[in-house]
Amino acid sequence: MRRVLALALLALLAASLALPLQHCSCAGESEERAEIYVAGSCIMWRLVSTKPPVTIDSVDWGLAEEAGVREVILSFSVVRRWPRIYSYMLEGVVFDGTGIGVVEKDAARLEIVFEEWVDEGVARAIAYNLSRAFHLRFTPAYTSGPRAVFYAPLNSTYHKTYILRGLSWNYTGIFSSASFEDTMTRADYARIVVRARVGGGVSYSLEFSSIKHYSFPPGEYDFRLSIALPYISQARAGDDVDRTVVRVAIADALLLSIPPNMSVTLDGHTYVLERVYGPGEQLKDAHIRLMFAFPLLMVSKSVSANTTLAGGNITVRVRVSNLGGGEARDILVEEPEWWAGLGNVTGQISRRIALLRPGETEEMVYVVTLARNASYIAIPPTRAIVNASGLAVEFRSSAVNVHAVNGSVVSVVSASVSELSPTTPAAGDRITYYLEVWNNGTRPIRELSVDGVFVRELRPGSVKLPMEREASSLRPSEIVISHSLEYSIGGERYSLEGPYVPVMYRLTRPLLPRVDVGVRVEGRGCEYNVTVAILANMTGEGTIAVRGIVLGNTSYVAGDFEEENRTLAYVYRGTQPGGNLTLSMSISLENGTSSLPPLITASVRDRRGSMSMLVCPRPILADVRVDVARLPDVLLKGLTYALNVTIWNGDYLPLHNVTVTISTSGITVRNATALSVAELAGRSEMRVVFNATPTRTGSVSISSVAARFVYCGFQLSASAGGYSAAAIKGVAVRLSVPRSVVEGSEIPIEVVVARDSPEVTDIAVKWALPRPLTFTGGASLVEVPIEIADSKGSVRLVISPPEPGRYSLEPPEVTFVFRGKRYSIRDLGVALPRVEFEVRENVVMRYWTYFGAMLALAAVLTGYVRRRVGA
Known part of the structure; x- marks a missing residue:
C-alpha cells in the first residue's frame, strides 16, 4: 500500500537549485559571439557561448511508505529560462531561519530519478547543483533511455538545514545574501523525482504544502502528518515520530472545515494550529501549519x-x-x-x-x-x-x-570567477580562472592593476581578466581568493584589497590555450634593440604566430622576423616550446623623432581553441624637449624677471593634454600664459611666458619645469630645471625731511642709503623739483652721487626758501649700478614716501615790513607837501 502524504516544503529547494547551469545542453537556439576585452597593455579575445541556462523551479515534497521502507519524494520542474539568471553559492539547504537536525542512516542513499526523457547534460547539471545544495557527491547509475538515475550515499553526518517561508529565499554564505520572489512556470519541463531511502529516524518540517490537485467526497478523513521535533539533535534507528493523526472534516468537495483550538501533543510537546480554517474555504487554498508551543527564533540582520x-x-x-x-x-x-x-x-x-x-x-x-x-x-x-x-x-x-566606494562615484568590485581549473582544487594547487572587475561609477578609472594584470582604462562597466595563482585555502563549498587592486581617478591613486570570491562555476569546456607576451626595448639615440618573450601554454601540437606592426617613424633593420609592407611575421609550429620563445629585432628611428616600437601580437592555437594578445610597448622619446630660459646668477629681491619655457615636439605625431608645471623655491610665478593645451602638433613648439619675482634674500631657484602629456595613449613627461640664484635686496633708502619751517627758511633733506652687496656701485640721487621751487644755487634738477663707506652713505639736498603753504613732492629717484646695468629702486618695487612739509608765515617780519612801508609812504607824502608849499 502506498500513501502519498503532502508535506510542508512547498519551496524547499526552489531557490537553492536556481544556480545557472552553464554547461547544460538545452533545446532552443544558441549562438556564439566574440568577446573582446582589455587585459593589461594587451587586447584579448575569445569565443563565448550565449546558450540559455537551465533553472529549477516548482518543488513539492511527499512521503510514501511501501513494504516498511519510507521514501522522501521530491518533485520539481526544470524550466528553460532566459535571460533570468541567479548565481549564488549556498552552504546548505535553506528554509526559514530555524535549525533542524537531520540524521541519516548508514547504507542509505539519495537518488535523483528522471522519470521522463531529459538531455543528459541537463541531468548532470541538476545532479551537480543538488550535490552543491546537499554537500553530497552524486554518481550516475545509468543515463540512457527515458530514465536517468544519479545516487549519493548517505551517512550519519549531522546535516544542518534551515526553514524557508513561502517562496522568499534567504541565502547564506560568506559572499551571498539575497531574497527574491520566484514565479512557477509549468511550460516546457521534465518531471523529476528524488527519493531518499532511509531505514528510520527521519526529520521533516511541520508545514506541508497545499493540496492542489485532489478532490474528496464529503466525509471524514485521516491525514497522517510526519511531524519533526525541531530540536532533535540525535535520532535513533526505529524512532517512530509520524503516528500523529489530524482528523479534519470535509463538508463538501473542495471545502475544508477544521475545528478551532485544534492541538497535537507529541513526545511531551504541544503543537497548536497557527490558523483555523472554517467552513467554506476551498481545500486548494488551504495552507495548514502546526505551530509548536516552544520558542522559534528568527534572526535578521540589516545595514544602514x-x-x-x-x-x-x-x-x-x-x-x-x-x-x-x-x-x-x-x-x-x-x-x-x-x-x-x-x-x-x-x-x-x-x-x-x-x-x-x-x-x-x-x-x-x-x-x-x-x-x-x-x-x-x-x-x-x-x-x-x-x-x-x-x-x-x-x-x-x-x-x-x-x-565601499572611493570618492562618491566609483566602486571597483571583483564580482565573479569563471572557468576555474581545476574544478575541485586543493590547497597549494595552481588554479587558473577569469576574474571580472566592475567599475560601477560614472567616471573612467585609469591604470588599473589587479595583482600585476594591467588595464590602461576601464570605463563604467566590467572587464574580464585571466588570472593564475596558488589556492591558499579550501572550504567545503568555496575556495578563498582575494585580490589587490590599484587604480587612478584624476590625479588620485587608490589601493583596494579585494574580497573573498566564492567559486560559483565549474568548467564548461577545457581552458583555452594561454599566451603571455613581454617586450623589452633597449638602446639610445636612433638605434634600439627589441626583445620579445613569448610563453605559450598549449596542449599537444599547436601554432604560435607572432606579428609586429611597424608604426610612426620606426624602421625594421634586422632580426628573427620577416618584413613585408611594414608588417613583421614569425610562425612556430609544433609542441609547446621549452621555456620562453625569445625573438629579437633591431629598429631605427628617423633622426630627431620619437616613435613607438612595433606593436606585437601573439596568437596561440591548439586543439582546444585559440587565444591572442596584443602588446603596445612604451614609446621611445627621442625629441621631446623642455627648454627654460636660465636665471641670472644674482637676482634682486622684488625685481620681476620675464622668463619663458619652450616645449618642442620633434615627432611627427601630436602630443595630447600637454600640461606644464613650474616648481620654484623662494620665487613667485605670476602671469603665466598657456600652461596647458589640448594638442601640440608634430614638429611644433609651445611657449609659456611667465614672470618670476624673488620673494626672499639668499638662495632661490626654479627647481623644475615639467611637461606631462599623452603620446600614442601613454602618459609620459619631459622636464628641465635645477636653476638656482642668489637674491639680494640691492639698496635701502631713508629720507629725512623737516615737517615744518617758518617762512624764509631753507628746506634741508637728507638721503641715507645702505647697500647689502659690494656689487651695488655708483649710487646716485636724482631729483627734479616742480616750479617755482629750486635748490640752493637756482637749479630745479640735481643728480648727486653718494659716497659709500662701510656699506652706508648719505647726501644733503637743500631747497631754497619757498612761499608759505603745504607742499607734497614726488620723492627723489635713487639709482645704482649692478653688474654693469643701472637700476632704479622703483624697478625693485620699492616706493619711497612723498616729501611733505609745511612753510609757516613769519608774522614779526611781516609786521616790520608793513611798518617800514608805512614810514616810507609817510616820508613821500611829507616831501610832496613841502614842495607844494614852497612853490
Missing part, C-alpha cells in the same frame, strides 16, 4: 547602507524575534566571526537576552568602520543560541554585503 565611502561608517542592526509558541530564555546573540576590511567596531556586538516571549523582538545595534582599502565587505551571519529543553540550539541570520 549597502554602499559607503571607504573609511566610512555602517550601522549594523540585528533583530531577534520569537516566532514560536513558547518563551525563550537566556539567549546569547553574538558575531561568531569577523571579516577582512574591518577598520573598527563600536557599540553592542554581543548581548544576552534573559527572556523573549512569543511575538516579541529585541535588537542589537553596533557601528563598523570600513578600512580605507576595503572594496567589498561580506558581513557574516549573526547567531543566536538559546537553551530549549536542555539542548543548546543555534539560529543564524543571513549575511550582508557592503560595497
Whole structure:
C-alpha cells in the first residue's frame, strides 16, 4: 500500500537549485559571439557561448511508505529560462531561519530519478547543483533511455538545514545574501523525482504544502502528518515520530472545515494550529501549519547602507524575534566571526537576552568602520543560541554585503570567477580562472592593476581578466581568493584589497590555450634593440604566430622576423616550446623623432581553441624637449624677471593634454600664459611666458619645469630645471625731511642709503623739483652721487626758501649700478614716501615790513607837501 502524504516544503529547494547551469545542453537556439576585452597593455579575445541556462523551479515534497521502507519524494520542474539568471553559492539547504537536525542512516542513499526523457547534460547539471545544495557527491547509475538515475550515499553526518517561508529565499554564505520572489512556470519541463531511502529516524518540517490537485467526497478523513521535533539533535534507528493523526472534516468537495483550538501533543510537546480554517474555504487554498508551543527564533540582520565611502561608517542592526509558541530564555546573540576590511567596531556586538516571549523582538545595534582599502565587505551571519529543553540550539541570520566606494562615484568590485581549473582544487594547487572587475561609477578609472594584470582604462562597466595563482585555502563549498587592486581617478591613486570570491562555476569546456607576451626595448639615440618573450601554454601540437606592426617613424633593420609592407611575421609550429620563445629585432628611428616600437601580437592555437594578445610597448622619446630660459646668477629681491619655457615636439605625431608645471623655491610665478593645451602638433613648439619675482634674500631657484602629456595613449613627461640664484635686496633708502619751517627758511633733506652687496656701485640721487621751487644755487634738477663707506652713505639736498603753504613732492629717484646695468629702486618695487612739509608765515617780519612801508609812504607824502608849499 502506498500513501502519498503532502508535506510542508512547498519551496524547499526552489531557490537553492536556481544556480545557472552553464554547461547544460538545452533545446532552443544558441549562438556564439566574440568577446573582446582589455587585459593589461594587451587586447584579448575569445569565443563565448550565449546558450540559455537551465533553472529549477516548482518543488513539492511527499512521503510514501511501501513494504516498511519510507521514501522522501521530491518533485520539481526544470524550466528553460532566459535571460533570468541567479548565481549564488549556498552552504546548505535553506528554509526559514530555524535549525533542524537531520540524521541519516548508514547504507542509505539519495537518488535523483528522471522519470521522463531529459538531455543528459541537463541531468548532470541538476545532479551537480543538488550535490552543491546537499554537500553530497552524486554518481550516475545509468543515463540512457527515458530514465536517468544519479545516487549519493548517505551517512550519519549531522546535516544542518534551515526553514524557508513561502517562496522568499534567504541565502547564506560568506559572499551571498539575497531574497527574491520566484514565479512557477509549468511550460516546457521534465518531471523529476528524488527519493531518499532511509531505514528510520527521519526529520521533516511541520508545514506541508497545499493540496492542489485532489478532490474528496464529503466525509471524514485521516491525514497522517510526519511531524519533526525541531530540536532533535540525535535520532535513533526505529524512532517512530509520524503516528500523529489530524482528523479534519470535509463538508463538501473542495471545502475544508477544521475545528478551532485544534492541538497535537507529541513526545511531551504541544503543537497548536497557527490558523483555523472554517467552513467554506476551498481545500486548494488551504495552507495548514502546526505551530509548536516552544520558542522559534528568527534572526535578521540589516545595514544602514549597502554602499559607503571607504573609511566610512555602517550601522549594523540585528533583530531577534520569537516566532514560536513558547518563551525563550537566556539567549546569547553574538558575531561568531569577523571579516577582512574591518577598520573598527563600536557599540553592542554581543548581548544576552534573559527572556523573549512569543511575538516579541529585541535588537542589537553596533557601528563598523570600513578600512580605507576595503572594496567589498561580506558581513557574516549573526547567531543566536538559546537553551530549549536542555539542548543548546543555534539560529543564524543571513549575511550582508557592503560595497565601499572611493570618492562618491566609483566602486571597483571583483564580482565573479569563471572557468576555474581545476574544478575541485586543493590547497597549494595552481588554479587558473577569469576574474571580472566592475567599475560601477560614472567616471573612467585609469591604470588599473589587479595583482600585476594591467588595464590602461576601464570605463563604467566590467572587464574580464585571466588570472593564475596558488589556492591558499579550501572550504567545503568555496575556495578563498582575494585580490589587490590599484587604480587612478584624476590625479588620485587608490589601493583596494579585494574580497573573498566564492567559486560559483565549474568548467564548461577545457581552458583555452594561454599566451603571455613581454617586450623589452633597449638602446639610445636612433638605434634600439627589441626583445620579445613569448610563453605559450598549449596542449599537444599547436601554432604560435607572432606579428609586429611597424608604426610612426620606426624602421625594421634586422632580426628573427620577416618584413613585408611594414608588417613583421614569425610562425612556430609544433609542441609547446621549452621555456620562453625569445625573438629579437633591431629598429631605427628617423633622426630627431620619437616613435613607438612595433606593436606585437601573439596568437596561440591548439586543439582546444585559440587565444591572442596584443602588446603596445612604451614609446621611445627621442625629441621631446623642455627648454627654460636660465636665471641670472644674482637676482634682486622684488625685481620681476620675464622668463619663458619652450616645449618642442620633434615627432611627427601630436602630443595630447600637454600640461606644464613650474616648481620654484623662494620665487613667485605670476602671469603665466598657456600652461596647458589640448594638442601640440608634430614638429611644433609651445611657449609659456611667465614672470618670476624673488620673494626672499639668499638662495632661490626654479627647481623644475615639467611637461606631462599623452603620446600614442601613454602618459609620459619631459622636464628641465635645477636653476638656482642668489637674491639680494640691492639698496635701502631713508629720507629725512623737516615737517615744518617758518617762512624764509631753507628746506634741508637728507638721503641715507645702505647697500647689502659690494656689487651695488655708483649710487646716485636724482631729483627734479616742480616750479617755482629750486635748490640752493637756482637749479630745479640735481643728480648727486653718494659716497659709500662701510656699506652706508648719505647726501644733503637743500631747497631754497619757498612761499608759505603745504607742499607734497614726488620723492627723489635713487639709482645704482649692478653688474654693469643701472637700476632704479622703483624697478625693485620699492616706493619711497612723498616729501611733505609745511612753510609757516613769519608774522614779526611781516609786521616790520608793513611798518617800514608805512614810514616810507609817510616820508613821500611829507616831501610832496613841502614842495607844494614852497612853490
